[in-house]
Amino acid sequence: MTGAAGIDLTDVDLFVRGAHLDAFATLRADDPVYWNEGADGSRFWALTKYDDVQWAYREHEVFSSSRGAIVGGSFQSSDDTAAGRMLVVADLPRHRLLKQVIQPALSSAVVGAVSAQVHKLVDQAVDRMLAAGGGDFAVDVATELPAGALMTIMDISWAHAHELIQLTRRMIGYRDEVFVDTGTDDRLRLAWLQAEIFDFFEDLLAHRRRQPGDDFVSRLAQARINDRPLATDEILYNCMNVAVGGNETSSYTACTGLLALMEHPDQYERLLADHSLLGTAVDEILRWSSTNAYVQRVAKRDVERRGRQIRAGDSVTLWNVSANRDTGQYPDGDVFDVGRTPNRHLGYGSGIHRCIGAPVAQAELSLLFQRLLTAGVRCEPVGEPRRLRSNFMLGITSLPVRVV
Ligand code: HEM
Structure with missing residues (x-):
């Protein structure tokens, strides 16, 4: 059963076909506070206006x-199993305390070190792509962004970083047959995939407890809140939060960005002619891609919006991908404009949970596109890009390109 507009936002095919943008335009116009009754049994409100x-x-x-990020995911019980223990699913006051511990590990000095590492990896990957005359940008180039970030933030090797990227990719792609066997129960599979990430960090934590350093895991292992160390599962949850938060988002955004630039050659030529537009171009790519399509909240009390009654306990989804195209905020929202200003996109969310890794992501994306611009690289797609089967993370898993 679906609601009045006949739209079901749990229908992954809608997103894979790219038909979601029309669906959101309909919802914003006709039913902006929408009660979605999903074919998968989930029930939630969908907010679609900026x-x-x-x-x-x-x-x-x-x-x-506290209910977790994904509607209908394994996180979905009355509360997320990580509720209050992992930054993204913690409410105040615990959220503030956790953030005080985690934010210094992503300081501007760390962002500077990440930039140096990403710079190196991106240079090598782009050189390889140029020498080969092309390749699969999603696999060969974009994954080097999170690899560089993880190597620096977690102080792990390139091989370990890629191992972790494969794990988080499987977790975020838990409904995609390219990454997992989709014949099993969705929720059990997601729980299993999370356990694999936990195992990775458990090993790393044991190592850091023996030999502490200045990396993220060591910092969490040594941190104290109200004079007490973090519990082991708190440390593991927050490692997972940073890994999952940063891996797929930045590399998928890079792919959507390159695709947008290839599909709008006039905008790419504009950038090539004026590199000072890089900053606004990166923001436009974040708006355009809205890689993290939605976040979930749960109403703590009854509240009314646009005449609709949201009841305490209801799930509420906040659709960044729709807000970022709302004509109320962006009169020409369907135009890809690398010089767009102002551009107060919600790609990183907003409020107390706004992405803590945003400076890292900005650095990664700027370095990548700067490298393409300085080398004067022009690419064109070879065949159709492959989209991730997800309504939560809007990713491109394969983007074959030819250098022209
Ligand atoms: C283009 C890249 C990225 C996008 C689009 C993105 C998107 C988001 C969004 C929408 C949220 C808000 C979640 C909510 O309100 O429930 C968020 C939070 C978060 N992100 Fe990112 N993110 C990106 C990169 C990163 C990176 C590189 C890292 C880590 C290095 C990271 C770590 C986190 C963490 C830890 C949170 C939780 C913050 C909190 O709850 O206070 N993200 N991100």
């Missing part, structure tokens, strides 16, 4: 993060 999404992000006293 103002409403922004409002819900800011009303963190009304909308709790």
Whole structure:
């Protein structure tokens, strides 16, 4: 059963076909606070207008993060199993305390070190692509962004970083047959994939406890909140949060960005002619891709919006991908404009949970596109890009390109 507009936002095919943008335009116009009854049994409100999404992000006293990110995921019980223990699913006051511990591990000095590492890896990957006359940008180039970030933040080797990227890719792609056997139960599979990431970090944590360094895991292992160390599962959950938060998002955004530039050659030529547009171009890529399509909240009390009654306990989804195309905020939202300003996109969310890794992601994306621009690289797609089967993470898993 679906709601009045006949749209079901749990239908992954809608997103894979790219038909979701029309669906969101319909919802924003006809039913902006939409009660979605999913074919998978999930029930939730969908906020699709910029103002409403922004409002819900800011009303963190009304909308709790404790139910987890994914509607219908294994996180979905009455509360996320990580509730209160992992930054992204913690409410105040615990959220503030965890953030005080985690934020210094992503300081501007760390971002500087990440940039140096990503610079090196991106240079090598782009050189290889140029020498070969092309390749699969999603596999050969884009994954070097999170690899460089993980190597620096976690102080692990390139091989280990790629091992971790494969694990988080499988978790985020838990409904995609390219990454997993989709014949098993979705929720059990997702729980299993999370356990694999936990195992990875358990080994790393044991190592860091023996030989502490200045990396993320060592910092969490030594951190104290109210004079008490973090529990082991808190450390592991927050390692997972940073890995999952940073791996797929930045590399998938890079792919959507390159695809957008190839599909809008006039905009790419504009950038090539004026590299000072790189900053606005990266923001436009973040708006355009809206890689993290939605976040989930749960209403803590009854609240009304646009005449609709949201009840305490209801799931509420905040659709960044729709807000970022809302004509109320962006009159020409369907135009890809590398010089767009102002551009207050919600690609990183907003409010207290706004992406803590945003400076890392900005650095990664800027370095990548700067490298393509300085080398004067022009690419064109070879065949169709392959999209991730997900309505949560809007990713491109294969983007074969030819250098022209
Ligand atoms: C283009 C890249 C990225 C996008 C689109 C993105 C998107 C987001 C969004 C929408 C949120 C808000 C979640 C919510 O409100 O429930 C978020 C939070 C978060 N992100 Fe990112 N992210 C990106 C890169 C990164 C990177 C590189 C890291 C780590 C190095 C990271 C780590 C996190 C963490 C830890 C949170 C939780 C923050 C909190 O709850 O206070 N993200 N991200």
